[in-house]
Amino acid sequence: MKIICIGRNYAKHIEELENEKPENPVIFLKPDSAILGKKQPFVIPLFSNNIHYEVEILVKICKVGKHIQPKFSHKYYEEVGLGIDFTARDVQDECKAKGLPWEKAKAFDGSAVISDFYPKEKLGDLNNLKFTLHKNNELVQDGNTSTMLWKIDELISYVSQFFTLKKGDIIFTGTPAGVGSVKENDILIGAIKDQEMFSVKIK
Numbered sequence: 001m002k003i004i005c006i007g008r009n010y011a012k013h014i015e016e017l018e019n020e021k022p023e024n025p026v027i028f029l030k031p032d033s034a035i036l037g038k039k040q041p042f043v044i045p046l047f048s049n050n051i052h053y054e055v056e057i058l059v060k061i062c063k064v065g066k067h068i069q070p071k072f073s074h075k076y077y078e079e080v081g082l083g084i085d086f087t088a089r090d091v092q093d094e095c096k097a098k099g100l101p102w103e104k105a106k107a108f109d110g111s112a113v114i115s116d117f118y119p120k121e122k123l124g125d126l127n128n129l130k131f132t133l134h135k136n137n138e139l140v141q142d143g144n145t146s147t148m149l150w151k152i153d154e155l156i157s158y159v160s161q162f163f164t165l166k167k168g169d170i171i172f173t174g175t176p177a178g179v180g181s182v183k184e185n186d187i188l189i190g191a192i193k194d195q196e197m198f199s200v201k202i203k
């Protein structure tokens with residue numbers, strides 16, 4: 001399986017990182033070795049002094065597809081989850097400044113938190129889905145898919161122009177504003193519609 005991540009999909013997050021608004025979705029990949037094991041703590045890697053959390057809605061692909069038209073995208077996923085795209089922001093800033101790829105900052109071991117998945121019918125309107133991240137009981141990210149620049153179905157269509165989507169692939173759909181750094185002993189709790197989806201301890 002592969003993990004496809006979307007960057008810069010929420011306007012307020014683009015502003016907070018002072019990025020340019022893209023003409024098309026920004027795409028990058030994480031390998032399967034990036035997946036943080038269930039119930040495992042996230043260990044801050046030695047190569048970074050500034051690890052950021054980014055809470056994101058996840059979509060799990062349920063069948064093979066390429067060049068999917070947006071109107072057919074809904075047939076390619078049945079389940080939705082929540083995750084964290086952990087980012088070594090200091091390393092990413094260095095990569096950006098040099099015009100280099102982001103993998104060292106985005107695709108390292110443990111950088112992908114993936115919750116259990118829910119059948120999408122149970123979540124109601126996927127284009128108006130509230131999701132949150134709390135850090136040590138403080139609300140730090142308060143997102144809603146209604147403010148995505150590109151909706152889930154548009155993302156699937158766009159991504160499938162470049163990569164054949166396969167059953168089990170997971171798409172990280174981008175983070176809303178409120179990203180920030182983590183330190184040892186922080187606890188991150190993600191929720192969709194106030195239903196807890198994951199809890200991660202930082203080590």
Ligand code: MG
Pocket residue numbers: 005006007054056085172174175
């Ligand atoms: Mg992200």
